[in-house]
Amino acid sequence: MLIKDGKRVDGRKPDELRPIKIEAGVLYRADGSCYLEWGGNKVLAAVYGPREALPRHIQDPTKALVNARYNMASFSVEERKRPGPDRRSIEISKVTSEALESVIFTELFPRTVIDISIEVLDAEAGTRCAGITAAGVALADAGIPMRDIPVACAAGKVDGTIVLDLTSEEDQEGDADLPVAIAPRTEEILLLQMDGHMTYKEFEEALELAIKGCKEIAKLQRKALLNKYKAFEVG
Amino acid sequence: MMRRIVLPGSVVGNAKSKLPGKGVFKEGDKLYASRLGILEDKGKYVNVIPLAGVYDPNVGDTVIGVIQEVFKNAWIVDINAPYPAILNMEDAPWKMEYGETAKYLKVGDVIVALIKLVDEARNVEVSMKGKPCRKIEDGIIIEVQPSKIPRIIGKNASMLNILKKYTQCWIFVGQNGRIWIKGEDDKVDLLIKAIRKIEKEAHTFGLTERIIKMLGG
Numbered sequence: 001m002l003i004k005d006g007k008r009v010d011g012r013k014p015d016e017l018r019p020i021k022i023e024a025g026v027l028y029r030a031d032g033s034c035y036l037e038w039g040g041n042k043v044l045a046a047v048y049g050p051r052e053a054l055p056r057h058i059q060d061p062t063k064a065l066v067n068a069r070y071n072m073a074s075f076s077v078e079e080r081k082r083p084g085p086d087r088r089s090i091e092i093s094k095v096t097s098e099a100l101e102s103v104i105f106t107e108l109f110p111r112t113v114i115d116i117s118i119e120v121l122d123a124e125a126g127t128r129c130a131g132i133t134a135a136g137v138a139l140a141d142a143g144i145p146m147r148d149i150p151v152a153c154a155a156g157k158v159d160g161t162i163v164l165d166l167t168s169e170e171d172q173e174g175d176a177d178l179p180v181a182i183a184p185r186t187e188e189i190l191l192l193q194m195d196g197h198m199t200y201k202e203f204e205e206a207l208e209l210a211i212k213g214c215k216e217i218a219k220l221q222r223k224a225l226l227n228k229y230k231a232f233e234v235g
Numbered sequence: 236m237m238r239r240i241v242l243p244g245s246v247v248g249n250a251k252s253k254l255p256g257k258g259v260f261k262e263g264d265k266l267y268a269s270r271l272g273i274l275e276d277k278g279k280y281v282n283v284i285p286l287a288g289v290y291d292p293n294v295g296d297t298v299i300g301v302i303q304e305v306f307k308n309a310w311i312v313d314i315n316a317p318y319p320a321i322l323n324m325e326d327a328p329w330k331m332e333y334g335e336t337a338k339y340l341k342v343g344d345v346i347v348a349l350i351k352l353v354d355e356a357r358n359v360e361v362s363m364k365g366k367p368c369r370k371i372e373d374g375i376i377i378e379v380q381p382s383k384i385p386r387i388i389g390k391n392a393s394m395l396n397i398l399k400k401y402t403q404c405w406i407f408v409g410q411n412g413r414i415w416i417k418g419e420d421d422k423v424d425l426l427i428k429a430i431r432k433i434e435k436e437a438h439t440f441g442l443t444e445r446i447i448k449m450l451g452g
Contacts, residue, residue: 143288
């Protein structure tokens, strides 16, 4: 039993998020960066660019390329993960790149590439969502023109109940997992994946809940970015 | 007046009464900021002055470049932008024959140049003809965030004049975020510290006073 008296394994309500901590501009060498703690997840995102795309044949004369790299540290999971890109992280890198590309004004920087590096230092379910959320803050911190700051959050089905922001136990034992990335201002969907089984009605309910969660996290993202500049504000 | 820091997607005005300027885009009947910066809402246009970001070359900018590659009739110059710039033989201040380029500028040499051309495909050409252009032979070059350059110069070069007055150093500021400094060692150290402080606190008020205090004014 994962849900008892309306409470989940970690004591949360079905529509409650895990605690989130966001810090912008943590890396000196990167153009923009972000450190994010989301429940048991610890993610570091760095943005480099826009910079010259090399080798030259990958350049696009009409727009900038967006190249996100999702990587899990070997020590981020309980059983040591073999380092380097695997099938899973290559897929996540691809979908993350595409999600981020759709909010960036890529046409302003033809022939360049924007590199985004997402390092998962500690993993506990929902790392792709944490990665996109951190990358969004890092992109804004790097001064890259965007339509909105992208944000992601997962919803799912556990013990027949629709819940927000699954833990690893709920992810493994539950019925379905639905990571969603949106542009919070317009609610445009940037990423939508699903693992498991839900009816159409349940899916709609989960999507709505995930969007609600995203909007809550979007507020934290904005607060984190403003905090970086507030530190030096004099009274 | 409060200085408002805006983020990508922040509402910055109404499209019916204002026009989108730099760092602002229109969607529906509202204007939104596209990047992190300080809001400037004077006159017809709403602008966002960026607080971060890479150098975007504009025609007429004076920049400090590093020679990256030497060809028979041109040089490739790194101008700290996403695009490398070309310096043609004809745009150099020396008279030379085809194939003599390496006699004047070698890989790693530092120059002051003017942006001569930026086309739609973002091909950049620089020229070394004109007033501030030269080859830099001494002093040191420091790099700062290009978005902080206007603050280091200040209104009518006010901040720059303060830096020059109190440190007695030769300072040349390139629009691309590179600064050329020449002076006594301890004065140069102090100057670099002051520039780093300006870079860090560029968005705050009363910075000029704090810099004067720091430089012992």
